[in-house]
Amino acid sequence: MRVALHEDRDAFAALFAHFGPRVKSLMLKAGADQALADDLVQDVMMTVWRKAHLYAPERGAAGTWIYTIARNARIDFLRRGSSQPYEDLEAVEVPCERADSEEEVFANQRVSVVAEAVAELPDEQRAIIEYAFMHDLSQSQIAAKLALPLGTVKSRLRLAYAKLKGRLEEVQ
Structure with a gap:
């Protein structure tokens, strides 16, 4: 609540120290590599900072809210990447087999x-x-x-x- 009400950097640092490794672990278990997990943790925690005013304690614990943001960040990442899996089609080699x-x-x-x-x-x-x-x-x-x-x-x-x-x- 201190982050939401007062933009308290010390409270945010404590949140980051506590939830950062847990969110990273969650991302790694979900199949992300180290670099992607780090990027997603940064995105999640920046979202927590920017949207702290939207957190409502009566709707659930802060951890639940943060893990929901993390899950949504991972889903958004997968959606962005799924519609265009190849950027450079000239580099993709397709075997040329003549169909009968x-x-x-x-x-x-x-x-x-x-x-x-x-x-x-x-x-x-x-x-x-x-x-x-x-x-x-x-x-x-x-x-x-x-x-x-x-x-x-x-x-x-x-x-x-x-x-x-x-x-x-x-x-x-």
């Missing part, structure tokens, strides 16, 4: 079925699917682009997934 004609025919059929399934979606769901997968936009970016609430984008995306799943199960 039967595999090529099946691949073309899958593409056609997926295109038809997407085309059958209602316009608002199809637009969100196209922004998400063809333009690689996050849900927040789609919401901003379409001037929709984030919850609306999420629900339309979920509905589209359900419709596509039912239609595309035989394609696998």
Whole structure:
């Protein structure tokens, strides 16, 4: 509370000394390497400093709040990295194996079925699917682009997934 109310640097140093190693251990156990764990600890503790005024003791212990921030920081890091796994595609070597004609025919059929399934979606769901997968936009970016609430984008995306799943199960 001293950090939140008075921006007390000594109290923050004590928080950092206590929770820093614990958050780092949590990150290492979750699969982060040393450097990433250190970076995430810094991000988490900076968030604690900046948002200390939002901590409400009646909603839970400070440790719970800090670990929630840590978990969210790790999830945010994974989300940022998951949509574009390769930055330099020229450095990626892909073995050149010529697909036989039967595999090529099946691949073309899958593409056609997926295109038809997407085309059958209602316009608002199809637009969100196209922004998400063809333009690689996050849900927040789609919401901003379409001037929709984030919850609306999420629900339309979920509905589209359900419709596509039912239609595309035989394609696998």
